[in-house]
Amino acid sequence: MRRILAIVLILCLATGPARPASQSVVLVVRADSPVTEMDSVTVRKLFLGLPVLVNGKLLHPLRNRSDPLLDEIFFQQLVAMSQPSYDRQILIGVNRQGWLRPAEYNSEASVLAALAADPSAVSFMWQRDVGHNSGIRVVRVLWSE
Amino acid sequence: MERIVNSLRVRLIGVVLVILAALVPPLYLGVSAIVREGYAERFVNSLRAYSRLIADELEALDESDFDRHAVGVLDSAVLSGQVVFAEIRDGSRTLHSSIATPSVNAPPRDDFHFGDQGDKTYFITHTVNRADHSVALRLGFDEVPTREQIAAAERRVLLAMAAFVATSIAVAVWLSWVIARPMVRLQEAAQRVASGDTHAQLDVGSSIREVQEFNYHLEHMRRELVGANEHLSREIREREVSEQKRLDLERRLLHRERIATIGTLAGGVAHEFNNIMTPILLYSQLALEEAPADSALARDLVRVIAAAHRARSLVTRILTFSRVMDSQQPSVFPLRVPVEEALALLREIVPTNIEIVLAAPEEPLSVLGDASLVHQVVINLCTNAYEAMRGSGGRLAVTLAAVENPDEPHLRAGLYHVLQVSDTGHGMDQTVLAHIFEPFFTTREVGEGTGLGLSVVHGIVSSLGGVITVRSAVGSGTTFSVYLPAAAAAATPATAASVEA
Numbered sequence: 001m002r003r004i005l006a007i008v009l010i011l012c013l014a015t016g017p018a019r020p021a022s023q024s025v026v027l028v029v030r031a032d033s034p035v036t037e038m039d040s041v042t043v044r045k046l047f048l049g050l051p052v053l054v055n056g057k058l059l060h061p062l063r064n065r066s067d068p069l070l071d072e073i074f075f076q077q078l079v080a081m082s083q084p085s086y087d088r089q090i091l092i093g094v095n096r097q098g099w100l101r102p103a104e105y106n107s108e109a110s111v112l113a114a115l116a117a118d119p120s121a122v123s124f125m126w127q128r129d130v131g132h133n134s135g136i137r138v139v140r141v142l143w144s145e
Numbered sequence: 146m147e148r149i150v151n152s153l154r155v156r157l158i159g160v161v162l163v164i165l166a167a168l169v170p171p172l173y174l175g176v177s178a179i180v181r182e183g184y185a186e187r188f189v190n191s192l193r194a195y196s197r198l199i200a201d202e203l204e205a206l207d208e209s210d211f212d213r214h215a216v217g218v219l220d221s222a223v224l225s226g227q228v229v230f231a232e233i234r235d236g237s238r239t240l241h242s243s244i245a246t247p248s249v250n251a252p253p254r255d256d257f258h259f260g261d262q263g264d265k266t267y268f269i270t271h272t273v274n275r276a277d278h279s280v281a282l283r284l285g286f287d288e289v290p291t292r293e294q295i296a297a298a299e300r301r302v303l304l305a306m307a308a309f310v311a312t313s314i315a316v317a318v319w320l321s322w323v324i325a326r327p328m329v330r331l332q333e334a335a336q337r338v339a340s341g342d343t344h345a346q347l348d349v350g351s352s353i354r355e356v357q358e359f360n361y362h363l364e365h366m367r368r369e370l371v372g373a374n375e376h377l378s379r380e381i382r383e384r385e386v387s388e389q390k391r392l393d394l395e396r397r398l399l400h401r402e403r404i405a406t407i408g409t410l411a412g413g414v415a416h417e418f419n420n421i422m423t424p425i426l427l428y429s430q431l432a433l434e435e436a437p438a439d440s441a442l443a444r445d446l447v448r449v450i451a452a453a454h455r456a457r458s459l460v461t462r463i464l465t466f467s468r469v470m471d472s473q474q475p476s477v478f479p480l481r482v483p484v485e486e487a488l489a490l491l492r493e494i495v496p497t498n499i500e501i502v503l504a505a506p507e508e509p510l511s512v513l514g515d516a517s518l519v520h521q522v523v524i525n526l527c528t529n530a531y532e533a534m535r536g537s538g539g540r541l542a543v544t545l546a547a548v549e550n551p552d553e554p555h556l557r558a559g560l561y562h563v564l565q566v567s568d569t570g571h572g573m574d575q576t577v578l579a580h581i582f583e584p585f586f587t588t589r590e591v592g593e594g595t596g597l598g599l600s601v602v603h604g605i606v607s608s609l610g611g612v613i614t615v616r617s618a619v620g621s622g623t624t625f626s627v628y629l630p631a632a633a634a635a636a637t638p639a640t641a642a643s644v645e646a
Binding site: 081 | 193
């Protein structure tokens, strides 16, 4: 049963949108954002809802949910936990600590629009989708295949 | 087979089995899925955090002597126990853990779920940012221990399910037994009632309230039915007795009407015959007076006159039977007097091998009527008794007694004086008994009896307001009982005769 599910998942992934043989997920901000670098621990803090300040300004995490694989990479690479654990941590942080839940966007365009509108916003996306967009800047590579 | 399938116990157990068969498999699959997901989630959560720590540690390493330290970190990861593959790719250069399992080959893609790609190893890649470039940390975590844990947990779930099924079946069997037992006992009791044992209690005893109430109502119904049944049976018996009495009375009425008809006919004939006899006697006596004495004519006339007297006597007895005989004025007399007179006369003519016994109380036992008629009754009854014992001898017992409310169906309640004549003769059968009070019925040879004795007795007893009964059996003798109203109660006439054998 598990094997069949795995094969189906592989087939689904295989029949999904065509991707380049080598692809990367990158952390992005608006071009004029004060964020210049960010280590993996800070990235995790940010997307777990902990308040992260840069130059006295609170950063706003934007969770990109435009692609299922991107969602999986988010859990595995950015926050380094399973989805149920992440959901649990977010609930605990929001309800007990008063942290903010990261905003979620279901399309690449909406993520780009949100980044363009907020200099404190931090998000992630496929490297290829960044392209030659001069409005956003890559802070670091999160995952490469 | 159908009887077994339709039984309450089998059905109850069958329902439980069907429910278990419908619920247990999906329950087992659901619980197993939850177990698998729980273990997988814990595994994935753990390895993601651990691999992230390794990546962070590599990211924090100095550029100087990076390779040596990086291999140390990879070895440390492998030594943790779960990591079976560890390498760092830096462009075309690759660093491997010195102690990782060499047989493990990393697939080109990462795994994102437990069990992905079916290789029993979860591969994950982290990008480690260095000062001027990034390298890829690739780790492989062994899924086998978690799979074994999942399998063990599934076995425990299976055992728990088996225990649940076994317990459920045991409880179902016990419950079916508890529920069905009073029903079975009730059924057995109902069968006993149906087979005629209407007093079999339907009280089977049960701790179940519904069964108790059901039981109570059934027992109530049984008692009502038994009561109704007994009431109906009693009514049927009473009706049967009434019908028998009606038939008996009808038979006696017919018998009496027949006797009355014969009596009327005989009375009419006797009356006419009496009228004819009067001139015969008159002219015979006149002729005898005129005939020479000691002549043959005189002797013949004497015989004619004697025969005429016998004929008149016969006519008189017929008239007595038919109650046309002139009766004397009734008077109260002691019953013992005419009885003793009759017995005194009988003792003169009865042979000595026949013992005559009189048993009478001291009190007078007075009755209202004509004493000479009672005298005639005794003579007739005792003559019949003597005839029954002629030759063989025996005992002729005459008993007088007073009886209060005698157990005779034809008598009204009251005080009666009973004259009882018993012999030890040959007795009579049913056929004879049925006709003994009819006129001209006789069992004697032709010329020996007229057949009027008992019919005359019957007529006399009836005229005195009494009843005559007879009990007889062949070889056991005969007993006639004459019930005469005691003097105070003699005004209300009773009726007829009764015959018993």
